[in-house]
Amino acid sequence: ETGVTQTPRHLVMGMTNKKSLKCEQHLGHNAMYWYKQSAKKPLELMFVYSLEERVENNSVPSRFSPECPNSSHLFLHLHTLQPEDSALYLCASSRVGSSTEAFFGQGTRLTVV
Amino acid sequence: GESVGLHLPTLSVQEGDNSIINCAYSNSASDYFIWYKQESGKGPQFIIDIRSNMDKRQGQRVTVLLNKTVKHLSLQIAATQPGDSAVYFCAVQSGNFNKFYFGSGTKLNVKP
Numbered sequence: 545e546t547g548v549t550q551t552p553r554h555l556v557m558g559m560t561n562k563k564s565l566k567c568e569q570h571l572g573h574n575a576m577y578w579y580k581q582s583a584k585k586p587l588e589l590m591f592v593y594s595l596e597e598r599v600e601n602n603s604v605p606s607r608f609s610p611e612c613p614n615s616s617h618l619f620l621h622l623h624t625l626q627p628e629d630s631a632l633y634l635c636a637s638s639r640v641g642s643s644t645e646a647f648f649g650q651g652t653r654l655t656v657v
Numbered sequence: 658g659e660s661v662g663l664h665l666p667t668l669s670v671q672e673g674d675n676s677i678i679n680c681a682y683s684n685s686a687s688d689y690f691i692w693y694k695q696e697s698g699k700g701p702q703f704i705i706d707i708r709s710n711m712d713k714r715q716g717q718r719v720t721v722l723l724n725k726t727v728k729h730l731s732l733q734i735a736a737t738q739p740g741d742s743a744v745y746f747c748a749v750q751s752g753n754f755n756k757f758y759f760g761s762g763t764k765l766n767v768k769p
Contacts, residue, residue, distance in 0.1 A: 546700065577757075586661065587701075587746065587759035600756060634700055636757075643689035643708055643750060646757055648700035 547571040550635050550649035557625065558657055565620040565652045567635030573647070575640045576618040578610060581632040581651070593618060594640050625656045659684045659751050661760040669766040676734040678763045680747035685728060689750040692721060692732045695762070696743045704732070704745075734765075742767045 592600035593612040636646040688709040693701035
């Protein structure tokens with residue numbers, strides 16, 4: 545266990561569905577991240593929240609909508625996704641203001657049908 | 658920004674041999690570097706890190722080497738074991754402490 549928990553572990557959704565991914569960290573960190581991991585590609589940084597403010601949005605389509613209600617929780621709301629959005633979505637957390645590693649959750653394996 | 662690349666997508670080694678996995682980065686201002694290991698069905702796990710004021714750091718069976726002149730990072734695993742089979746990623750942090758950039762990963766296969 546890394547202290548970062550993601551739910552669900554697996555999700556299959558249709559292109560017209562709306563779903564949400566959840567991430568929770570118990571490490572006292574104050575920065576949280578969403579990454580997308582597709583086969584044979586580098587981890588793609590999607591969003592960064594630092595001190596509960598979104599500080600990074602890497603040209604992610606609006607069908608992905610993040611939410612960070614507090615420093616321990618992060619959501620990724622999904623709607624009208626495309627099959628090419630199928631991937632492993634990883635949440636991570638770290639401490640702002642120091643060079644320390646990011647801790648990752650186990651990921652949510654998303655399949656869009 | 659930052660781009661991070663790994664030299665080999667796959668590396669096969671014999672059990673007991675040493676493994677070397679390489680990584681190159683583009684931003685000379687990068688100041689913090691991490692190696693992660695990702696096993697099948699799991700998220701990346703921290704192995705070892707190094708800051709830009711160092712050129713070598715050792716852990717248990719692992720050593721990270723940093724060459725800032727050529728912007729190159731390597732991970733050495735001594736006496737590789739079957740449990741070391743995984744995908745290895747380097748991650749680079751540049752100035753802004755909130756962003757980590759990852760390479761595409763090297764899959765390490767350990768042959769018994």
